[in-house]
Structures are given as structure tokens and as C-alpha cells.
Amino acid sequence: MKIQSKLPNVGVTIFTIMSKLANDHQAINLSQGFPDFDVHPDLLALVNKYMRSGHNQYAPMQGVAPLREQIADKVLALYNASYDPESEITVTSGGTEALFAAISAVVQQGDEVIVLEPAFDSYVPVIQLNGGIPVYVAYKFPDYRIDWDDVRKALSSKTRLIILNSPHNPTGAVFTETDISALKDILLDTDVLLLSDEVYEHIIFDGLRHESISRYPELVERSFVVSSFGKTYHTTGWKIGYCLAPAPLSKEFQRVHQFLTFASNTPIQYAYAEFMKNKDIYLSLSAFYQQKRDKFLSLMENSRFKAMPCHGTYFQMVDYSSISDESDVEFSKRLTTEHGVASIPPSVFYHRQVDHKVLRFCFAKKDETLENAAERLRKI
Ligand code: GLN
Numbered sequence: 001m002k003i004q005s006k007l008p009n010v011g012v013t014i015f016t017i018m019s020k021l022a023n024d025h026q027a028i029n030l031s032q033g034f035p036d037f038d039v040h041p042d043l044l045a046l047v048n049k050y051m052r053s054g055h056n057q058y059a060p061m062q063g064v065a066p067l068r069e070q071i072a073d074k075v076l077a078l079y080n081a082s083y084d085p086e087s088e089i090t091v092t093s094g095g096t097e098a099l100f101a102a103i104s105a106v107v108q109q110g111d112e113v114i115v116l117e118p119a120f121d122s123y124v125p126v127i128q129l130n131g132g133i134p135v136y137v138a139y140k141f142p143d144y145r146i147d148w149d150d151v152r153k154a155l156s157s158k159t160r161l162i163i164l165n166s167p168h169n170p171t172g173a174v175f176t177e178t179d180i181s182a183l184k185d186i187l188l189d190t191d192v193l194l195l196s197d198e199v200y201e202h203i204i205f206d207g208l209r210h211e212s213i214s215r216y217p218e219l220v221e222r223s224f225v226v227s228s229f230g231k232t233y234h235t236t237g238w239k240i241g242y243c244l245a246p247a248p249l250s251k252e253f254q255r256v257h258q259f260l261t262f263a264s265n266t267p268i269q270y271a272y273a274e275f276m277k278n279k280d281i282y283l284s285l286s287a288f289y290q291q292k293r294d295k296f297l298s299l300m301e302n303s304r305f306k307a308m309p310c311h312g313t314y315f316q317m318v319d320y321s322s323i324s325d326e327s328d329v330e331f332s333k334r335l336t337t338e339h340g341v342a343s344i345p346p347s348v349f350y351h352r353q354v355d356h357k358v359l360r361f362c363f364a365k366k367d368e369t370l371e372n373a374a375e376r377l378r379k380i
Pocket of ligand 1: 013015016031032033034169
């Protein structure tokens with residue numbers, strides 16, 4: 001039987017490949033982004049409480065009310081953004097589902113979608129599944145800034161959507177107010193929509209402010225803003241995220257979401273709703289991860305790897321050009337198999353060939369894990 005692939009160029013994701021390689025070779029896994037430390041015991045107790053008290057059947061399609069209310073309160077307090085929990089907030093099965101639903105809700109055959117690359121690997125396949133055409137604008141190497149004139153030039157009468165991601169995976173770049181004003185400028189008099197992937201919103205360093213698109217009313221009316229609890233509460237395996245969007249966009253979003261997963265895990269939603277009342281947890285997350293970043297940087301100081309600036313996320317990009325001429329894919333594989341440390345080769349986040357000698361390391365790890373990894377990396 002002949003099967004016509006809808007995604008002929010898509011293989012197994014790099015995260016699966018590198019995590020498997022790390023396991024097969026008992027390497028320290030700094031590749032796929034997930035913490036190796038425990039979840040807060042109170043959060044575990046809350047999940048248990050809601051499971052035991054019978055909250056085990058389908059949640060409402062748009063998410064349980066207490067969680068939507070907590071999300072609304074948080075974004076009001078942090079970003080002065082007012083989203084109606086009834087009609088403008090949808091809880092999803094992870095950020096990835098929210099991205100899928102948002103793109104599918106608005107991208108039609110032949111629509112162009114501007115993707116800033118390197119780009120998280122799920123965006124483009126979803127655009128293509130919906131018959132859309134990705135149009136790429138590159139972050140300038142090596143300081144990973146966007147030249148908004150490039151974005152302006154990429155706009156056409158067919159542009160339907162621009163996908164944004166700040167703090168940015170894999171580079172750790174973050175948008176500043178200047179980026180946002182340039183963006184506002186180029187969108188004036190257009191109907192272009194925005195999808196803003198903000199899953200690392202609480203992991204931002206050096207006193208920088210997270211420029212959530214939800215802060216900007218002129219942008220909110222055309223935007224889906226996606227976030228996730230996995231990054232914030234060290235629970236990437238629980239797969240709960242959410243999407244904020246004005247009612248007309250949320251309506252279209254929910255039309256897709258209700259047939260994609262219908263609803264997300266019920267007891268975990270109730271647990272997050274109660275746990276979120278402790279604002280200190282997410283308000284102190286940036287400081288927690290800044291310490292991890294600085295620890296990793298100081299451990300790597302006397303190595304031949306050169307750290308690049310990292311303003312947010314739990315990823316650190318490093319330049320290995322003084323060590324090897326290999327491509328990042330070759331080098332990251334050899335680093336895993338021969339030196340016992342797994343990383344992600346960022347070239348897989350590009351549609352075009354790039355030959356940047358950089359790797360992405362995840363520092364969401366116990367100090368001990370970072371120390372052991374750095375000890376191996378310093379020997380190279
Ligand atoms: N977001 C995580 C990363 O970039 C992994 C996501 C995944 O495994 N699909 O490493």
C-alpha cells in the first residue's frame with residue numbers, strides 16, 4: 001500500500017533523538033529542555049487531593065473555571081491585560097497543543113506565515129499541515145537580534161500570521177520594548193495576526209522585563225498568546241498550557257481545540273489553580289534560573305567553549321569553534337557518545353543550511369548535574 005506522507009520531510013524530533021542517544025550512552029542529558037529536579041511537594045499533594053476527591057472526569061472544554069480565573073488574575077497583575085476567563089482563555093494539553101490549535105484556527109491554503117528562525121520545531125509542520133507557506137526571517141547571527149526591516153520586507157498581501165517567541169528557544173534572546181514598537185509599526189494598517197509563544201515568560205534575566213504581547217492593547221486584538229505550566233512548575237510531563245486571545249479569536253481557537261483534545265487533565269488543572277495562588281513561585285523563578293545560568297557559566301569559564309549571551313529560557317548557547325570544525329549535528333553526537341554530555345544542535349531549528357559552530361545546553365538541572373557535565377566539558 002502506498003502512503004502519501006503529509007509531512008515527507010519530517011523525521012523524529014531532535015529532542016527524542018538526543019535524549020535517546022544520551023540514555024543509550026549514559027550521557028548527562030543537557031539536550032531536551034526539562035528539569036531534573038523534583039516538583040514542589042505541595043503541588044504533588046494537590047494533584048493527589050483532587051484525584052482522591054473525585055475530580056477525574058472530563059474537564060470543561062475550555063478548562064476548569066478556577067484555573068481560567070487564576071490565569072486571568074495573573075495576566076492582569078503582571079501585564080495589565082484583561083482577558084475574560086469565560087470567553088478569552090483556553091486551557092490546553094501543553095503549549096504545543098495551543099500552538100497547533102492557534103495555527104490551525106487561522107491558517108488557510110496558500111496563506112503565508114512569517115517564522116523567525118531558528119524556530120521551535122513544531123511551528124513549520126503545523127503551518128504545512130494546514131496548507132500554509134512558511135516565510136522565513138532570520139535572527140542575525142551571532143547576537144540573535146531581529147532586524148524588523150527584514151520582517152517588513154517579508155510581509156505580503158498573503159501574510160496571515162507572524163509567529164513570535166520571547167524568551168526565545170533555542171537562543172535565549174528576548175524582545176525589548178524597541179522590538180515591540182517596531183512590530184507595532186509594521187503591523188499598522190494590516191490584518192496580520194500574531195501568535196506569541198511565551199512559554200518561558202517567567203524565566204528572564206538581568207532585570208529585563210518580559211514583553212508579553214498581552215501588555216499591548218493594539219497588539220492584543222490580533223494575537224494568540226500561548227504559555228505553559230510545565231516550564232514554570234518543573235512539570236513538563238504534565239502537558240498543560242493555555243492560550244489567551246480576544247473572544248473572536250478564542251472562538252476559532254476553541255473550534256479546533258474541542259476536536260483536537262476536547263479537554264485537558266482535570267485534577268492537574270485544579271491543582272495548578274490552587275497552587276498558582278502562591279505568586280512567589282512564579283515571581284521567583286527568574287532569580288532561581290539566573291542562579292543556574294550563572295553557575296553553569298562560571299563552571300564553563302575555563303573551558304574552550306565560549307558562552308553566548310542568554311537573556312532568558314533555561315538554555316545556554318555556546319560557541320565551540322575553537323574546538324572543532326565539525327557541524328553542530330556531528331559534534332553534538334560525538335560529544336554525547338565520546339564525552340558523555342548531550343546537547344541540541346541548533347541547526348535543526350533552521351530550514352536552510354547553517355554552519356554556526358554552536359550548541360544549546362539546558363541548565364535546568366541540579367547543581368550536581370551541572371558540575372558533572374562541566375567537568376567533562378572542561379576536559380575537551
Ligand atoms: N521545549 C523543549 C526543548 O526545546 C522540548 C520539547 C519537546 O521535547 N518536544 O528542549
